[in-house]
Amino acid sequence: MPAKSKSQQMAAGAALAVKRGENKKSELKDASKSMVDFMSEKELRDMPSTKRKGKPAHASKS
Template sequence: MPARSKVQQEAAGAALAAKRGKRPVSSLQGASKKMEQSMTEEQLEDFASTKRKDLPDNIGKKSKK
């Protein structure tokens, strides 16, 4: 399953780096911390490898009027 937003892709990249030992797990926050704990390396790689070109910045955020 590919990432649905740029933020999700970035969080997956950070979680993948931590899972591979290239970044300390203690530096993760929010979604990336949960992703690192609950997803396999293969799942994280799939999310992180998503091309960012056509992705929206965020999914599900409603604009305030």
């Protein structure tokens, strides 16, 4: 699942750090918290690895 925005990439990176035990879940906010619960480590690894060039800062809510 590729990220649609830079903010999704950053949220996935933060959630991945929690999955790996590098950070605490209590340090996360909003979307990152739900990503930890509902996405696998592989999905979280793939999201931030997508290219950033041409991505908006935030995904549209359409």
